[in-house]
Amino acid sequence: MAASSREGLNGIEEGDGVIIVDHGSRRKESNLMLNEFVAMFRERTKYPIVEPAHMELAEPSIRDAFSLCVQQGARRVIVSPFFLSPGRHWNQDIPSLTAEAAKEHPGVSYLITAPLGLHELLVNVVNDRINHCLSHIAGKADECSVCAGTGKCRLRQ
Amino acid sequence: MAASSREGLNGIEEGDGVIIVDHGSRRKESNLMLNEFVAMFRERTKYPIVEPAHMELAEPSIRDAFSLCVQQGARRVIVSPFFLSPGRHWNQDIPSLTAEAAKEHPGVSYLITAPLGLHELLVNVVNDRINHCLSHIAGKADECSVCAGTGKCRLRQ
Structure with a gap:
């Protein structure tokens, strides 16, 4: 993955919409993390x-998000799976749900990007x-925002 | 998360072992991705x-990896969950499996780090x-290693 694609090259154009899609959870906190x-x-x-x-498992669905992109003017939708591994969800489920969603918007194209892992x-x-x-347990840094208040970031035996 | 912690500050010391733990899958490819x-x-x-x-769902277990770290001289084991979300696995399952593993190695301390998301x-x-x-579909770049050969990286309608 070329560093150059982070340092100037920017393929997103006017008329592009981006959907960042995670698995979805029954836990509200997980779904809120995606919003964040x-x-x-x-x-x-x-x-x-x-x-x-x-x-x-949770709203908004890919279908909802696709419609929202089109409503805002997207003519091309980039679906980015917020997954580490290129498993079945990336391979089958997300492409199939996206194809369904796209059917309702003739003339709008889409693509599905690679997952994050590696x-x-x-x-x-x-x-x-x-x-x-390690900085936190050495007394040199605060807990990170994930661990803050959980009491989890400590050395155990 | 301070940028400084990536640019010099390095808390790992001699006698530290690191375990990178993912969920585990029945799909061999997912498990191999962690090795990679x-x-x-x-x-x-x-x-x-x-x-x-x-x-x-797959070997090596946290218990196996903990023993391997100790065999190589670790007196402190840092368990890093290869997960995006701070869900139940990070909250309960990994801490509990790690505590079990640590019981077999008196004198070895451990800590569990935050997940990756955010x-x-x-x-x-x-x-x-x-x-x-986007560079690939514009004909300016090869497919990335994840998509290479799958025919997935293309614009659809």
């Missing part, structure tokens, strides 16, 4: 149309989580 | 002891996946 991620993503990329969706930057993410935890 | 990630992680961090583990670098990962796909 989408807010971060919108803010940092400044892309004009970005919508969250859940594959199942991206070189994930090494940095994992390493940063580790180093932050 | 661990290989990338080892190579880039140069940490002396790094082991993969699956929470369930790390600021994940915005870059998602954005890079999107831009790479």
Whole structure:
């Protein structure tokens, strides 16, 4: 994955909508986490149309999100699965749900991007989580926002 | 999450072992992906002891990986959940399996780090996946390694 594609090359154009889709959970907190991620993503990329969706178990569905993109002017929809592994959901379920959704919007094209796992930057993410935890237990840093208040970030025996 | 923790501060010390644990799958490819990630992680961090583990459904277990770390000299084990969301697996299952594993190794301490979701670098990962796909369909880049050969990376209607 070329670093250049993060440093200038930007394929998103006017008329593009982005849907970030996770599995969906019965736990409200998990679904809210996707909203929070989408807010971060919108803010940092400044892309004009970005919508969250859940594959199942929670609203909004891929179908809802696809319609919302089209309502905002999207003529091309990029569906980005918020999954680490290229498993069955990426392989079959999300393509099939997206194809269904697209049927209702003739003339709108779409594509489904790769899942996240094995991206070189994930090494940095994992390493940063580790180093932050170690800094916290060494008394040099606050708990991260995930662990804050849970009492989880501590050395055990 | 301070950028400084990626740019110098490195809390891993001699005698530390790292376990990167995913859910585990009946699909061999998913389990192999973790091995591939661990290989990338080892190579880039140069940490002396790094082991993969699956929470369930596949070997090696957290218990196996914990023993392997101790056999290689670990006196402190850092368990890093390869999960996006801080759900039940992070909250309960992994801590409980790790506590069981640690019981067999008196004197060895451990900690469990935060999951990956909402790390600021994940915005870059998602954005890079999107831009790479768009470059591919514009004829400016090869398919990424995830999509290569699947015929998946194309615009549909």
